[in-house]
Amino acid sequence: MTWGSWGKQLSNIEMEALINFCVSNRITTFDHADIYGAYTTEAEFGKALASSSIRREDIQLISKCGIQMPCENRTAKLKHYNYSKDYIICAAENSLKHLQTDYLDLLLLHRPSPLMHADEIAEAITILKKDGKIRDFGVSNFTPSQMDMIGLRMDIDVNQIEFSLTEHTAMYNGTLDFMHASGIKPMAWSPLGSVFKDDNEQTRRIHKQLGTLMDKYNATEDQLLLAWIMKHPSQIHPVVGTTTQERLKLAVEATKINLDLEDWFFILKAAQGHEVP
Secondary structure: OOOOOOOOOOOHHHHHHHHHHHHHOOOOEEEOOOOHHHHOHHHHHHHHHHOOOOOHHHOEEEEEEOEEOOOOOOOOOOOEEOOOHHHHHHHHHHHHHHHOOOOEEEEEEOOOOOOOOHHHHHHHHHHHHHOOOEEEEEEEOOOHHHHHHHHOOOOOOEEEEEOOOOOOHHHOOOHHHHHHHHOOEEEEEOOOOOOOOOOOHHHHHHHHHHHHHHHHHOOOHHHHHHHHHHOOOOOOEEOOOOOOHHHHHHHHHHOOOOOOHHHHHHHHHHHHOOOOO
């Protein structure tokens, strides 16, 4: 999301170099959505990928569809959602064209719509899978009941949700429990939460607690935040948004950190301001 006009505005050469850097450092999954960069970033990435030396089979491409966003590249009059069969298929095919690939490893419904029809969605996904245009299917920002409704018609492989130390309601409202029990892989967007964005009582407590653990784990604060997420038994996959090479390296190294049980709860206490009940 941050590679194009919504973020760093990387040139084709810079984008190609970052793709190569990621793959050489064992980051092989790239998370897209058709709306990123006001419907421009996928095509920019696809051009950079095509000019790189990366083999398609060595990476995984994810995209999301469904959000209709008013912008110069769309005729929508207001933001809304479209999950008709024809639109889902068309959106996936457009992502394939822009990314210059024959298939997506994973297609997600970007946000739940009050008007989504599970049978129609299932029909679209069945066609896309049958035609080899997508390999796996998932959702994003869906509640347990919404996953249950869609899951009765087809397998859901992934749900990408907001999850971090400062936004961990999914741990208590049944979302992660449902995914863990159903075999749905969680992905976490904004995994660092507001820790480095806000200066308030909560973030000051968190920084203080993380500071006491940095030497013990020989880790930075952002690494400890990622390790805290990955400790959860549902095996959450953080979606890292940075384009900074050093921070990407640190994120990879964070996968090796296994927080002690009490340290995990000390960090949670810092976020909540109290011990667990």
